[in-house]
Amino acid sequence: MPELPEVETVAKGLAPVMEGKRIQMVQVNRPNLRFAFPDGFADQLRGCKVLRVGRRAKYILFALDNDQTMLSHLGMSGCYSTLAANEVYAPHAKSKHDHVVFTLEDGAKVIYNDPRRFGFMDIFASDQIDACKFLAHLGPEPTGNALSAKQLFAKTSVRKGAIKTALLDQKLIAGLGNIYVCEALFRAKIHPFLRTCDLSLSMLETLVCHIRNVIDEAIKAGGSSLKDFSNTDGELGYFQHQFAVYGQAGASCPAPKCTGEIIRMVQAGRSSFFCPVCQTKEI
DNA sequence: CGTACACCCTGGCCGC
């Protein structure tokens, strides 16, 4: 479900509900999500105060006052919702996928729901969180100034596969997913099948600029609501209304004066949406 | 090391 902007939206929604509060109870409704929960998962969290809810790439990080950090990945369909202390937890059709329920000291509840169960949770020592197996090999964040075309060029210049596939590699840039890669390549007018090593430094400068912009715009819009993604208040993001190419196969290219038609092709098992006219294969 | 692919799982949607 979620790429970086959606994860950022979720983390921002959880922060005011959880930060500064102790976890009173953790109800785990099944032994595993994508992976088994770590030993004593609920016991390790119970009684801890949540210091900070943050994000790295597509991971949500809950820093705790016992020098541990809980890491949560939403996979394809994971989402968190919150209930205030005076709201009743009422099971409904979708609650069979409510896999973890955190109850805070003030009675508020944080509920993790994940139909496909591709998400997972783990716990690491806070001072080693960046070195944990999930985060150790991640590339720079696409937001802010962490990402530079020059350092990206050092990595892209030796890769022979398609640029679209490379951009989904979290070791190159952390947090991009299929939607925003398609959108950024369209804005940069780069064909997704172009060989990574064929991109010039100036093309990468353009691409980096558009990656940063599309991610920033999506964060401001509260993420994209595909399937039933919502923020922790159940409100929908609205960036999906701004997709130029993602999911737009058959539509005419939105670029000014372009007469092309958006097409969908499969690359490395994932859909690529692009305009074959204005996204050039020429260097 | 880079790349390609199968796989984990459920639900929604489309066509018949």
Add this chain to the structure above:
DNA sequence: TGCGGCCAGGGTGTAC
């Protein structure tokens, strides 16, 4: 209305 097939925002492990 039901059913099969296809599709889905991600990441890992394996084989080459």
